Amino acid sequence: xxxxxxxxxxxxxxxxxxxxxxxxxxxxxxxxxxxxxxxxxxxxxxxxxxxxxxxxxxxxxxxxxxxxxxxxxxxxxxxxxxxxxxxxxxxxxxxxxxxxxxxxxxxxxxxxxxxxxxxxxxxxxxxxxxxxxxxxxxxxxxxxxxxxxxxxxxxxxxxxxxxxxxxxxxxxxxxxxxxxxxxxxxxxxxxxxxxxxxxxxxxxxxxxxxxxxxxxxxxxxxxxxxxxxxxxxxxxxxxxxxxxxxxxxxxxxxxxxxx
Amino acid sequence: xxxxxxxxxxxxxxxxxxxxxxxxxxxxxxxxxxxxxxxxxxxxxxxxxxxxxxxxxxxxxxxxxxxxxxxxxxxxxxxxxxxxxxxxxxxxxxxxxxxxxxxxxxxxxxxxxxxxxxxxxxxxxxxxxxxxxxxxxxxxxxxxxxxxxxxxxxxxxxxxxxxxxxxxxxxxxxxxxxxxxxxxxxxxxxxxxxxxxxxxxxxxxxxxxxxxxxxxxxxxxxxxxxxxxxxxxxxxxxxxxxxxxxxxxxxxxxxxxxxxxxxxxxxxxxxxxxxxxxxxxxxxxxxxxxxxxxxxxxxxxxxxx
Numbered sequence: 001x002x003x004x005x006x007x008x009x010x011x012x013x014x015x016x017x018x019x020x021x022x023x024x025x026x027x028x029x030x031x032x033x034x035x036x037x038x039x040x041x042x043x044x045x046x047x048x049x050x051x052x053x054x055x056x057x058x059x060x061x062x063x064x065x066x067x068x069x070x071x072x073x074x075x076x077x078x079x080x081x082x083x084x085x086x087x088x089x090x091x092x093x094x095x096x097x098x099x100x101x102x103x104x105x106x107x108x109x110x111x112x113x114x115x116x117x118x119x120x121x122x123x124x125x126x127x128x129x130x131x132x133x134x135x136x137x138x139x140x141x142x143x144x145x146x147x148x149x150x151x152x153x154x155x156x157x158x159x160x161x162x163x164x165x166x167x168x169x170x171x172x173x174x175x176x177x178x179x180x181x182x183x184x185x186x187x188x189x190x191x192x193x194x195x196x197x198x199x200x201x202x203x204x205x206x207x208x209x210x211x212x213x214x215x216x217x218x219x220x221x222x223x224x225x226x227x228x229x230x231x232x233x234x235x236x237x238x239x240x241x242x243x244x245x246x247x248x249x250x251x252x253x254x255x256x257x258x259x
Numbered sequence: 260x261x262x263x264x265x266x267x268x269x270x271x272x273x274x275x276x277x278x279x280x281x282x283x284x285x286x287x288x289x290x291x292x293x294x295x296x297x298x299x300x301x302x303x304x305x306x307x308x309x310x311x312x313x314x315x316x317x318x319x320x321x322x323x324x325x326x327x328x329x330x331x332x333x334x335x336x337x338x339x340x341x342x343x344x345x346x347x348x349x350x351x352x353x354x355x356x357x358x359x360x361x362x363x364x365x366x367x368x369x370x371x372x373x374x375x376x377x378x379x380x381x382x383x384x385x386x387x388x389x390x391x392x393x394x395x396x397x398x399x400x401x402x403x404x405x406x407x408x409x410x411x412x413x414x415x416x417x418x419x420x421x422x423x424x425x426x427x428x429x430x431x432x433x434x435x436x437x438x439x440x441x442x443x444x445x446x447x448x449x450x451x452x453x454x455x456x457x458x459x460x461x462x463x464x465x466x467x468x469x470x471x472x473x474x475x476x477x478x479x480x481x482x483x484x485x486x487x488x489x490x491x492x493x494x495x496x497x498x499x500x501x502x503x504x505x506x507x508x509x510x511x512x513x514x515x516x517x518x519x520x521x522x523x524x525x526x527x528x529x530x531x532x533x534x535x536x537x538x539x540x541x542x543x544x545x546x547x548x549x550x551x552x553x554x555x556x557x558x559x560x561x562x563x564x
Contacts, residue, residue: 007363014352089347094364096311096343097408098336257314 004094004107012111021077025119026126028066029059033130040135048141049221056132057140058223060150062124063157067217068193070120071164075185078112078168083178091258101254105173109246112165120158140223153222156231156238163213163241164189170249176256193218213238261288263325264412264444265310270319272305272468279305281468282319287412287446287461292438294459295448296554302468303448307343307414310446312336323412337365340405341414346397347404350390354381354400357389358407365408375403379433395426402433413437415447419454431458453550456483466558483553487519487526490542491533500536504529515541 012018032053036046046054052065063070085091094104143149168185175181193214199205209215216234220227265287272280280302287293295303308314310321312332320327323335348357358372376382379399384392389400398418405413418434419427435458437443449455455462456479464472474482491497494511501509501519506529508520519529523545530543 003363003366007360010356010360010363011349011352014349014356016351088350089343089345090349092311092313092341092343092347093361093404095313096336096339096341097365098312098333098339099364100333255315258308 001103001107004099004103005110007094008107008111012115015081017077017080018115021073021115021119022122024073025070025123028069029062029123029127030130032065032127033134036131037134046135048223053127053131055135055138056128057138057146057150059128059131060124060140060153061157061222062127063120063154063161064217064220064222065127066123067161067214068189070123070161071189071193071214071217072186074112074116074119074161074165075168075189076182077115078165078172079175079181079185080178081111082108082169082172083176083181086176086258087178089259095258102250105169105246105250105253108172109166109169109249112169113162116161116165117158120154120161124154142225143223149228152228152231156234157217157222159235159238160213160217163238163245166242166245170245170252173249173253173256189214211237213241261290263287264289264291264323265446266320266322267306267310268320268322270306270309270321271317272302272309272314273317278468280309280316283465283468283470284319285463285470285473287444289411289444290438290442291461292434292445292447292459294455294462295446295465296450296452296455296462297448297465298450298558301450301465303450303465304344304416305468306465307341307416307446307448310414311339311341311343313343337408338411339414340408340410340412341416342398342401342405342418343414343416346401348389348397348400351388353386353388354384354392354396354403357400357404361404362407367408371407371409375406378406378436379403380429394421395423395429398422398426398430399433406437410443412444412446415445417448417450419449427454434458452554456550464554464557472557479550479553483550484520485523485545487523487529488542488544488546489517489519489529489533489540490515491517491538491540493538496536496538497533497540500533500538501529504532 036051040046048054048058052061053059095101140146140149167188171184171188172181175184192212196209196212196215197219199208210233220230222228263286265285267283267285270280270283271278283306295306297303305314309316321332323332324338326332326335349360352360354376355372358375359369362369362372379402381396381400381403389397392400402415402418419430422430434445434447438445447455447459460476462474462479463470489497492515494514494517497517498511506519506521510518512518522529526543526545530540533540
């Protein structure tokens with residue numbers, strides 16, 4: 001698997017798409033800090049429950065603030081990253097050398113995991129830095145000690161993103177085509193993000209809402225004590241999503257005919 | 260007896276109602292250049308994909324380098340290289356970077372990259388990306404990529420597809436060199452028998468997913484041998500004249516026909532001798548069963564091969 005990762009490393013460094021993803025995730029926090037500064041300049045006060053990030057300390061919630069953007073950017077990258085291997089036929093190069101398909105899948109998932117981590121770290125750090133420059137570091141209302149909270153919040157938010165990256169990886173391997181994968185990953189993101197809370201309307205199925213990591217990402221505050229208390233549940237849902245989607249992805253990929 | 264590199268027995272592959280491969284059995288021994296011939300859709304690429312483990316089979320058995328079973332085949336495939344259908348390259352990478360990626364995939368050293376680029380006449384491509392290569396360059400790079408892991412058995416699917424005549428000649432020379440200089444065993448495919456006849460040592464004809472015929476280069480040469488076709492109402496007298504001319508390699512094929520297999524450039528002189536000996540000659544001329552005709556005869560079809 002180390003050989004496959006070395007090959008992925010070489011490909012990724014020359015991938016324009018990767019640099020575009022990192023650029024978008026770097027540009028957003030700076031742009032948003034400048035935008036918030038302008039908003040305040042014209043007399044509107046930033047409010048944490050609405051604006052999510054209002055100073056350097058709340059910058060740790062940049063993933064929450066840009067949840068949908070991060071997901072859609074990752075969905076697009078992963079769709080192309082996996083789909084193009086099938087479309088260019090380059091997937092044959094590794095597999096025909098007797099490399100196991102499970103290892104190949106794991107390599108792609110590892111790259112998606114790594115990119116998600118680097119991207120979200122970049123987003124969060126640049127968010128904290130640029131909002132600190134604009135509004136000072138400040139504090140997260142009602143949170144103490146901050147450092148422990150920041151680590152827990154970042155890990156939880158990252159895992160919620162990772163769960164989706166894992167689903168996108170599975171969709172990429174199942175669809176075997178960038179365009180089709182793009183459509184399905186976008187549909188998945190939008191439907192599960194905005195459709196899952198429909199279950200809340202029914203008495204018996206409302207718990208189903210929280211089987212989708214996006215429900216937490218989109219509808220939880222991450223600052224309220226009640227929501228912070230649900231961090232372990234969020235981590236659990238994310239990890240279960242990663243395990244189940246990877247198992248389905250590997251199972252189906254092993255049985256796939258490569259054209 | 261030389262080592263068996265590939266033994267495929269009764270391989271069948273079905274897509275829905277279409278049988279892509281129907282009980283195909285092929286045995287390839289070390290040093291062979293095995294040409295798989297068939298029209299488009301005959302099952303050539305499917306067979307190659309099966310060998311490389313890219314598609315599953317519904318029936319049959321595969322043995323590679325004496326190994327079988329999932330783990331054994333996986334191990335054996337590390338001694339193989341392939342370029343199936345379109346050249347599988349990373350369009351955004353240069354020739355050198357493409358080879359580096361494949362070297363990493365195979366877990367082998369990058370030391371041979373320069374040699375391979377030279378072997379494939381790609382040493383001057385510099386920073387040019389693979390997406391800007393001509394088809395011939397892409398084909399050559401795909402083969403270089405297949406060679407980077409030092410395969411003993413190379414699978415090339417239509418390696419001359421889309422190449423111009425000089426590209427085809429070049430590709431043929433490269434394949435020949437790989438066999439003579441590196442001792443490789445090669446399985447290659449084409450829909451043109453004529454094209455493979457200049458490089459392969461053994462042939463298999465695939466037609467509608469079935470292997471309908473296998474023959475060696477010598478057998479093909481016999482079947483498509485060039486000869487002088489002589490048509491005369493006086494076969495006996497003509498035979499006497501041929502003997503007097505010292506011609507020994509001929510065959511009386513009918514009451515009016517003799518095929519002469521030597522002195523193929525002397526048809527005019529033979530004709531003159533027959534006429535001087537008062538033997539009526541209805542028709543005389545060099546002829547040859549074309550490879551394409553031979554292929555059509557085998558497949559009984561209307562293909563363009």
